[in-house]
Amino acid sequence: MSSLAVSDDHADTSTPAKVIQPTWVRVLHWTNAVAMVLMIMSGWQIYNASPLFNFTFSSSITLGSWLGGALLWHFAAMWLLMVNGLIYLVLGFITGRFRRKLLPITPGGVISDAKAALTLKLSHGDLSKYNSVQKLLYAGIIVVGIVIVLSGLSMWKPVQLYWLSALFGGYDIARYVHFTCMALIVAFLVIHVALAVLVPKSLRAMIIGR
Amino acid sequence: MGRLRKLLIPGVDKSLLVRDAVKAMPDPTRRRFITTGASLGALTLLSGCDVIDSSSAEELLKKVSKFNDAVQAWMFNPDALAPTFPESMITKPFPFNAYYDLDDAPEIAGADWKLEVRGLVENKKPWMLDELYKLPQVKQVTRHICVEGWSAIGSWTGTPLRDFLKLVGADTRAKYVWFQCGDKDGYNSPLDMRTALHPQTQMTFKFADEILPRAYGFPMKIRVPTKLGFKNPKYVLSMEVTNDYKGGYWEDQGYNSFSGS
Incomplete structure (x- = not known):
């Protein structure tokens, strides 16, 4: 916890040993990565039992090998995802990390940074400061993460949590919401991983902190 | 292997015989939850211990499912x-x-x-x-x-x-x-x-x-x-x-x- 305060408070002093990603962020990030991959791969297998669209996922990329196995994975990994996500949200708010790192997000900033990124002129000098596109994507994916958990809960408990189910327009519509959130997370994941590979020091910062 | 060969009936297409035998078998995937190497690697990370054989992974998943039974019974409002x-x-x-x-x-x-x-x-x-x-x-x-x-x-x-x-x-x-x-x-x-x-x-x-x-x-x-x-x-x-x-x-x-x- 102390490493967080140190790193974020001194974000603008650029010493070589500066902590870019504090320990708690790294631990929660990689735990989330594992949980997300388990949820997505088992979720694809569950989807295959009753597809919403005119396609199914290849069994080479699904987890659980049949519906029953996939459900066991999904309802086990959900605890990891939810507990980890909850800790992340609480710490993100009380440490002020969300406010400091993700705000403000302005349309003008997003457009100019998006242009700079597409023309390969975006600076990666200070990894502790997010550009506007990063802010938008990171804030957006947190919201998507919350919606995918809530829509999942509403499908798991459409009677006990009928109010949550009703919020999504009923069980049937919640399935589409849940699927859409998954698609957004997968799209995010593709861009996120591609950019981390393009800027290797950002990947290093998420592993060793510096 | 020799014993197996003796069981084969002369004049019967072996591949057809095998196909029939496979058809008669119960769906082997039914009770096997884990097949991909990726999933085993993920579970190793998940549990923090070395899960090599899939049966211990299944045991873990079954335990969580029992836990989920208890959670759902607790959530159940009559x-x-x-x-x-x-x-x-x-x-x-x-x-x-x-x-x-x-x-x-x-x-x-x-x-x-x-x-x-x-x-x-x-x-x-x-x-x-x-x-x-x-x-x-x-x-x-x-x-x-x-x-x-x-x-x-x-x-x-x-x-x-x-x-x-x-x-x-x-x-x-x-x-x-x-x-x-x-x-x-x-x-x-x-x-x-x-x-x-x-x-x-x-x-x-x-x-x-x-x-x-x-x-x-x-x-x-x-x-x-x-x-x-x-x-x-x-x-x-x-x-x-x-x-x-x-x-x-x-x-x-x-x-x-x-x-x-």
Whole structure:
């Protein structure tokens, strides 16, 4: 916890040993990565039992090998995802990390940074400061993460949590919401991983902190 | 290998023989949850210990599923009613769904059928269909949610199970009502007592105001709108009030036992 305060408070002093990603962020990030991959791969297998669209996922990329196995994975990994996500949200708010790192997000900033990124002129000098596109994507994916958990809960408990189910327009519509959130997370994941590979020091910062 | 060769019949195409043998085998993937190397690697990270063989992964998953049973029992509110719908929203045609084709669905003669009542009940007399038809009935239009993800709204009419349990003097402090059914390969399923006593849990005799058709479980199904579809027994032959967990057709294969909605 102390490493967080140190790193974020001194974000603008650029010493070589500066902590870019504090320990708690790294631990929660990689735990989330594992949980997300388990949820997505088992979720694809569950989807295959009753597809919403005119396609199914290849069994080479699904987890659980049949519906029953996939459900066991999904309802086990959900605890990891939810507990980890909850800790992340609480710490993100009380440490002020969300406010400091993700705000403000302005349309003008997003457009100019998006242009700079597409023309390969975006600076990666200070990894502790997010550009506007990063802010938008990171804030957006947190919201998507919350919606995918809530829509999942509403499908798991459409009677006990009928109010949550009703919020999504009923069980049937919640399935589409849940699927859409998954698609957004997968799209995010593709861009996120591609950019981390393009800027290797950002990947290093998420592993060793510096 | 030599012994195997001796078993082969001369003049029979070996590959055809193998194909027939494979066909006769039970679906091997059914009980195997883990196949990909990626999943094993992920589990190693997940549990922080070296999970090499898939059976220990399965054991872990089964433990979490038991934990989920407890969580769901804790979440279960005996007064929370499943949403009901206007008749105009009934799904037509309502899907037939089972682990066998409609042609293989039990064909039960109503006149010969009787419901056996066993276990912790005062009156174990079997019930004929016309006796059951005389009990007070109520109708519900609720959503049937399948474990596969699809759902359909149907209209079911019958006697609340809790009224029947009272009538036969069941010990409602017991843990389960265990149903045995006429499906091929012997479908059975345990229902926790609190769900059995839920006001919408019903001994169903009619679908859409008509005598329950064969496709939906004639002569009697148990409609449980607070459970997934696979925990709604059809073609019921007997019910047993018991404190023992006797397992179930799907539950034993890995579906979560509580599977509450």
